[in-house]
Amino acid sequence: MSATSVDDELWSAIGDPTRRRMLDMLLAGGAGTATTLSAQLPITRQAVAKHLVVLDAVGLVHGTSVGRERHFEVDRAQLAKAAAQLEAVGAAWDARLGRIKRIAESIQRQRNA
Amino acid sequence: MSATSVDDELWSAIGDPTRRRMLDMLLAGGAGTATTLSAQLPITRQAVAKHLVVLDAVGLVHGTSVGRERHFEVDRAQLAKAAAQLEAVGAAWDARLGRIKRIAESIQRQRNA
DNA sequence: TCAAAGCGCAACTCATAGTTGCGCGTGTGC
DNA sequence: GCACACGCGCAACTATGAGTTGCGCTTTGA
Numbered sequence: 001m002s003a004t005s006v007d008d009e010l011w012s013a014i015g016d017p018t019r020r021r022m023l024d025m026l027l028a029g030g031a032g033t034a035t036t037l038s039a040q041l042p043i044t045r046q047a048v049a050k051h052l053v054v055l056d057a058v059g060l061v062h063g064t065s066v067g068r069e070r071h072f073e074v075d076r077a078q079l080a081k082a083a084a085q086l087e088a089v090g091a092a093w094d095a096r097l098g099r100i101k102r103i104a105e106s107i108q109r110q111r112n113a
Numbered sequence: 114m115s116a117t118s119v120d121d122e123l124w125s126a127i128g129d130p131t132r133r134r135m136l137d138m139l140l141a142g143g144a145g146t147a148t149t150l151s152a153q154l155p156i157t158r159q160a161v162a163k164h165l166v167v168l169d170a171v172g173l174v175h176g177t178s179v180g181r182e183r184h185f186e187v188d189r190a191q192l193a194k195a196a197a198q199l200e201a202v203g204a205a206w207d208a209r210l211g212r213i214k215r216i217a218e219s220i221q222r223q224r225n226a
Numbered sequence: 227t228c229a230a231a232g233c234g235c236a237a238c239t240c241a242t243a244g245t246t247g248c249g250c251g252t253g254t255g256c
Numbered sequence: 257g258c259a260c261a262c263g264c265g266c267a268a269c270t271a272t273g274a275g276t277t278g279c280g281c282t283t284t285g286a
Contacts (some may be wrong), residue, residue: 007174008130011130012128012130015125015128015129016127016128016274017121017124018274020202023200024207027206028207033232033233034232035231035232035235037236039182043275043276044275044276044277045233045275046234046235046275046277047274047276048277049189049233049234049244050274051233051274054258059279061162064211065198067232067282067283068231068232068233068282068283068284069231069232069283070232070233070234076185076210078207079206079210080210081206082206083202083203083204083206083207084203086199086200086202086203086206087200087203087204087207089133089196089199090197090198090203091196091200092197092199093136093140093192093193093195093196093199093270094193094196096140097140097189097192097193097196123265129243131243137267146263147264148262156244156245157244157245157246158263158264159244159245159246159265159266160244160245161244162264163243163244163267164243173263175235175284180252180263181251181253181262181263181264182252182263182264183254183263183264183265186238197266
């Protein structure tokens, strides 16, 4: 019934904007290391590494050691599950709001114009 | 292209699990005050009031003073916009993942079983 | 063998969520 | 009309977590 019944850990993992960017970058590049990602982010390698720990803990990414480097790539199934949760919460709100969605779309169109 | 292009303020507002619960409660009850909501939450009235300030700042709720009470209710259009953003991010990931979604669903089924 | 790259660990700083305490306005009962 | 209780806002304090800095270990390449 409530939107809070979703896996809160998974949600909070993808709730962080930096982690969403990291997921996008990993999806775009196929894989990456903490150093690689930090080069394209406004935070240090250490901060990126901490985020990777969080993402790894919920199974969204998986790291493999290759020599002195550690490559991370997205767990596509888990990310699909996360995406489904996002859509589920949005859909739940939509359902509660009835058929107001068209109003929001018109407002969005209005703001874009 | 990237999922980070959404309104980050609106996203972070709904990213907090407590605020999502508050939105749910306001949607279910029609309206509520900081005291009312705090009675059903594990935090104090003051903390709820701060969350309401955040939600008000992004337009998700609107407060009206009635005597010595201050009633808050959901801005349905703005919440619909937020829901649309959630679904958009989920859909964007789905698109990047190709048609892997069915795999996630099967895994989800597997975990439920 | 030695310098540089890449990483992990630990201590520190800083921002923010949450709490506590208090005072002010607003109803309500006598 | 007046005192008391309720509801709220403001301000100071605390605690937790994100981010940085510094250091040492391992691996790679010349």
